[in-house]
Amino acid sequence: MSCCDKQKNVGELDSQRTALLVVDLQVKFGPMMQYWPQVIKAARQLIRAANILNLPIYVSEQKGWGSSAPELSLNSYTNINYVPKTQFSMLLPDVLESLKTRHPSVDTLIVCGVMTHCCVQSTVLTGLKHGYTVHLVGNAVSSPTMTDRQYAIDRMRQSGAFITTCEAVILGLLRDETNPKFYDIYTEPYETLVSDCSGLLSNKPEK
Template sequence: MITPKDTLLLLIDVQGRLAKGVFEAAKVEGTLSRLIRACQVLEVPVLVTEQYPKGLGHTIESLMELLPGNVPVEKLAFSCCGSPEFMHRLRSFNRNDILVAGIETHVCVYQTAVELIEFGYNVHLVTDAVSSRSEENKNLGIRCIEKAGASLTSSEMALFELLRVAEGDTFKAVSKIVKE
């Protein structure tokens, strides 16, 4: 079971035109928005990456507006773990459970998830918060990530697991976000 004190949300490469061109782009963007806002309520940190932003653009504005002061880690390797800066920032949070979200499922998300597992992290793939340009590649990426050892979850499942109980102001705030 994941807990807020041991969990981090990793938002991988939700950038520019690529983010707008993935399968069910608007749905994924809405899910990511709710996930980010609920993680903030739960005090779960968010680490953002950008794959070659000079060519692909920056993280979409609607998500970055939710993350004031958050500076994305720029990378060239498909796996986030190929960036020394990413690994340094990830380790600085001292969290072992990683909620993985972003694009593209079969490339950067897949390679990152596999390497995080190899480094001993518990990877929880948020299946409604990932996508690829095609549904086929999204589904293939999910299957391969699960086969590599990740747990599959959904945004709602993960958030209610982080909450544990249906009481108090935190529950009310997260529940409101989930129902949007």
């Protein structure tokens, strides 16, 4: 067997095989989270791009923590699959069944949301356990403390998740500037689309 006979899974994205999971981006969590406005902006960009690219979109809401943040503009979309839950992982048995039966080609999950060390981590680990390739969007996840956030990201990386960014995901899904949906997504000046979450890299708390 030559070195080229078996391809390594390097996490290459394919819009025909990918779903977006948005974990608990709810109004009552906002005041607790580090860099909440930046995370919301990145998540909003992911949702908009996923909608344009016809990705399945699942949005979880932890019971008792209010509705999803209005800045996400979820009411603008008709294809959102809402997942009310009490357990930490949003990949409940019925969600896994939905993915399997309604979207059998999906083998890759993009994950964003809060809290990184709790519901996001549980969702990522469940996805990995069930054989999905998982991309964690590092500038679209947060926790009340930067310590919990960073160690959770390290834990998920150790378990096999790919750590990435909002724009890297979008460009990875588009693959080519000649993609007819490229300029449907990039309709605004570049600097207004890109979410500056550089503070998340410093591990210094916002507040």
